[in-house]
Amino acid sequence: MKRFLTRSSRRSDDKENIDDNTNSSGVMMPTKSNQSDNSHDSIRDLRPIFNKNEKTPQYFDMNLNPSISITNSKPMTITSSYKDSLFSSRQSYSTNQSLPNTANSKRQQNYEYGQPLQILNIVEEDISDSGDIVNEKLGQLFQDLSYITSQFNNSLTNLSASVIDSIDCLKSFTNYVNTLNFDTNITTYNNSSLRKIFKIYLNYYDNLLKDDVYIKLKLLLVKHFDEFIKTINKDVIIDPDVILKPINYAIGSNKDHLPNEDKLMNIIDKMITTTQPFKEQNGSFIAPITRGLSPDLNILCLYFGYPNPSEYHYKQAQTLHDLYDDVHILVMKNKIELAATSKFKFPFRVPLDVNSPPISISISTDNSNKISGTLGGYIYPKINLQKQPKLKSYANSKFAISCGHVCLDTSNPSNYPHISAPSTSLISMYKNALVQQYKNTNQNDIESKQAYYKAIEEIGDLFPMKRSKTNKTETELRNLPQVRFGQIIWGERTLINLNLKNEISGLQEKKLSDLAIIKVNKSINCHNFLGDDVPWMEYDPSLIYENLYIRKVLNLKRYIPKHIDENINEIDSNVSEMDEINSYYGVPVFKYGSTTKYTRGYLNGIKLVYWLDGAIHSSEFIVNSLESNSCFASGGDSGSWILTKLQELNNAKGLGVIGMLHSYDGEYKQFGLFTPMNEILNRLKEVTNIEWGVLGCEEEKSKDINDDMIDESILD
Template sequence: MSMKKFLGRHRKAGEHEDILSETSNLSAPGTHANRQSVSTTGSGDSIDEIEMFDDNTMQNDPNLNLNPSISNTPTTNRLNPSIFTRNSSKNDKSIFSSGKRTMSTNQSSHYSSQSQASKSSLSKALDYGQRLQILEVQEELHQDNPVEVISERLHQLGEDMSFAMNQYNNSISNLTSAVINNIDLLKNFTSFIKDLNEVTSEVSWKFTTYNNSHLRKIMKIYLNLYDNLLQDEVFIKLKLLLVKNFNEFATTLNTSNRRASVQNPTVITKPQNYAIGCNNKESLPNEDVIVNIINRIAATPIKIKEQNGSFIAPIVRGIAKDMNILTLYFGYPNPTDYHSKLTQSLHDLYDDIHVIVVKNFIELASTKSAPASNSANLGATTSPVPQAPVQMFKLPFRVPTDVKTPPMSLSISIENASRTSGTVGGFIYPMIDLAKQPHLESYSNSKFAISCGHVCLNNSDDETEYPHVSAPSSVLISLYKKALTQQYEKLSRSGNDATMMEAKVAYASVLKQVDQMFPMKKIKLKNSKSKQGYYETRNLPAYGFGQIIWGERTLMAMKNSNEKRLSDLAIIKVNKNLTCDQNFLGDDIAFNEFDPGLMFDNLYVRRVIDLTRPTKEEENELDLDIDEVDDEAPAPRNNNAGLPVFKYGSTTKFTQGNLNGIKLVYWLDGAIHSSEFVVNSIDNNSAFAAGGDSGSWLLSKLEDCDTISESKGLGVLGMLHSYDGEFKQFGLFTPMVEILSRLEEVTKIRWGVVGVPEKDDSKNAPEVDTESEIVSVSSFDESDESDEEFGGANPPEVD
């Protein structure tokens, strides 16, 4: 049934029959010529204020009905409230909206026959009859196009919700009243769409924040209530009610939810964080404004003082990938009222940019466990380990199936480390031209692993020039052995109960297997207080993983701008007895359980994904003020914004997220940093990264990359170095193109990723200048003339 037929049926069944039969009054004998209806926006209530009525022609008949077509009966048609009066009890139009107000009279007539002559004395009275009634007539809509009707309703809803919030901001109403008013408005809209669905079941529509500005305004009001205003526990029930009604409202905006909403109850979704570009790389208005804000903060030369770990993350926030708005996410270790007031000015600048202040902070993604010194000696004080059948157990850290062919993403630490542990990302190699550099032939077939500098660098004065590396991490092995030993000792003190003896034998079997897998080795340590060296035996892998030959953790400025980037690298020369010819995820983990697409070729790295951003000259954005942005120019963000990515770290294992289109800025160690980052929006309670994941590579299936034609294999984006310590939803990383560029700058040799064709590594990131001193274990620029081009003295071969 069309909208016109539907509306026409309601008119015929309504109580405005005088409109359809007004000719019955005009056909009476002695009627004057038909008078046209009058409509004016004036405020007069008497008929003598309307100039078109002539006193010479108008007879003053007290029985004359000047408005025979106006009825005081309320209108019941919800879809088309055609005529409303102040006395109407069913006015569907909101009191907050600015509808048109008109003074109106319909065609009317009066009698002038001889039978009325006896009332001539009354005709001179000043009473002109019934007063004009002020009508509130809804603006005409295209009733044949429900999409336009809904769009107008969304505009009206946005204005009404803004009015309700202004009432609260101006202290005219309290917060509870403002929330209840907004809930009622959402309910009315939902009810309207349900009725519209019954009439236009064959028509489809889809409204998102990406195609409707009114919806972005509504989303911002909702997020402001949820994130900022309703934080007190006393509002918990009101907050849940708001979430429920907003979810019901959202289901009416897409006709694909029509059947689902009828068959199944509404799934309640709380606001979540999403990466910019997650909605099929679509852009939102004002993304260029956010880019300018972040770039200016990253390049500011002004020294500031803020809480260590504070950050500003530009993201999108909402309830779905196509139902979100731009958000400036402010994280502080200890947020105060000062921070909330400071960000409030940003909140009021734009109708479609949300601002949130939360307790959160940036932290390095390496573990800082309790010291595990003398952990191996704890087992020596116990009674001899009884013999028992081999028990099946699973280690809490990753161990490769073939110890001579290590996969990517193993846990890693220095052999003599007592606290710090991370993840080895993958393998790289130097591209040596033997014709020009024959003296580097010994390195032509060498493989190197990389991880973060803060994981592998030992700042203490150590006589060892090239620290040995353990993968799996010696820290994790020692902690696990210590926990097993403590449990075994506890069972030994429990008596000779049969059940306890069985458990004791089981733990003894596991301890024996640990000693077999990780033989005891002697390592040299140094007392932190006395600086005296001593030796200790620890469980370490049968094959040493390698030795660190160079590393740094420093803040650098890009040459093309004043922007600062963190270089946090450690290069490990891999043991010659290990085979590292592929960057392989490994066969010891069923990755297809996490993602069915991670099988066969999709377990190998085949490409480096270039995340190089446009330079200052190319975009010319930094020379503009924040508001001086070309609206027609696309937002200068990463071309791979929203790309699905994953990583495998030694702590949080396999996690997924999306590449954010705009980088974040943070304050750490007395300086402003800038970093690319990933947003995990799958579940608010799941962590993308945590301590111990430093060094893991950010990977993506090539079939998901629009910028790469390959459909098989994995692409590496970069290496993780930090995360947000409170919620663990953001993973900060250094792009791989910048890592390779930095290594080329230091060694004067191009580097490639193992398994990636050389032509793919021809693209390098912009050059960088070092602002601070490089913290290195062994510089590539030492004085050995034979290897000065490659980087100094040769480290000893690792056996």
């Protein structure tokens, strides 16, 4: 039988009092501690003795916890963070210590208490490892982003506000981590919080911000997410001038595995073996992949492709989106086709939107059978309506520019032909080639004949038969684009005086003017945009988003040859003066023509002189870049603009236009000859008495222009 002892408030020689507190079994009942007025019956029997002033019997060592030393040191103070601990003296209770059931157990003993239970001063450990800090912050970042997303899903905030709030969270995280000495690479394969953050980001990028109206907001989100990634993974090389957009990766391309890979595998296996009938659009598919920014920074993704996705498909994807917090759901307009399909790829560029043709697309006159060129870009007249009220209709018009020898009717100079984009001559040549191949195909080869026939039908669908004028009285049926591009209003191909005399020969210099101005159809949207139908990333990774728009006209000055004596000092002075004339010489440039596509070269410092049409000509020219392309230009590239990236000149976004291509060296195609854009604009001013500008470019507005009287829509 065990018996409990009371605390020191009772006298050790008061035997009757001790016996009075025992129950019928002889076990002493616990009493409330004299240090606390509170009661806690559920833990009363578990409380140790705290008071060190009382004495405990010396029969055996009562200290059963080896971590509590029997010393005379003072117990440590309980911290405020643990004030509600079970070991707090304010809530503690004591019981009589039980003694072994011996014959001498009722004898009066001198008790000497040992060291009471010490309460350690437990302070929250300071995390010194920056990796632990960043991991903790990533968890907090996910919670913040998840809350913002839930606010949007519950219609408590709009999409724009949700994205801006998410960007603020990313910026705060980036700024904080940049203050740490953090050099560990975190990936989606070793951090669950980062996988969840990636899912939220991809949902914004692929699903919520898919409409064109959100393009600027989307770019802003991508920019800050890239900066966020750079802070936690140094292996990801992100050029400050290049934005990394999400791309697809194969599951298993990384040596490590992502969670839930086996679950996706089971889902696909069950779909393969299901016996339940279902019906879906022909060609629709589900592709389990990973999607992200690099092989180490991606998450699992279910890619749903439908030929024509409906609202039902998007709602279904949203339901699946909530099943896993680290699996992304993507719905795209896509379909599976046989690799041996009979569909032919057009050998020329076809705009994705017939009402918004990009620059550098092929053009020709409607009745052209052989000649084809390239659309340079879009320009506009700077009309002062107060001084020139008769030109009001032109102030609201849009104009395009190309070479005169491409667009002018040389047989009838007074004719102002209509212009087709894409080129009618290319459409006709492609159709004629298909028809001829269809006729030459063996009758027994039914599959090939059907393929050619289907391709011919597709031409008729995209480019229906219309009547085009061959002259003022005759017309013919031809395959023309659905929307007429425009009509020539002025053009020339002639030598004009420069009003400059060569100091060596004393003769007045001349230059070639090869221009054609096209009045564009009012239904067409005009933007100096290279277009997103070309895989620019294959040519230059920096050609993306803002770097596909022309933003500035670069004022290229002609090199003026001067008489040079044999004095070496004068030679040096002239060379340095030539360098001061133009700082653009030697810069890398490129063009996109309808024949040779994307080619690169370098701007030469001294003009090329050539003999053509019974006269000496000179022209600025470009030396092609042999390491990137075998030629710079060929037939059909006339009219394409010579462009350069502004980031290589002044670290700005966008493209600068230098001039317009008009000729090339026909044998080796190593040189491209062009007319500077500032000379083209000056020539137009001479002919029309109106200043002209390039759409979308940063130019100083003329002082004699009344801004209030001009339709600003043509400046967009």
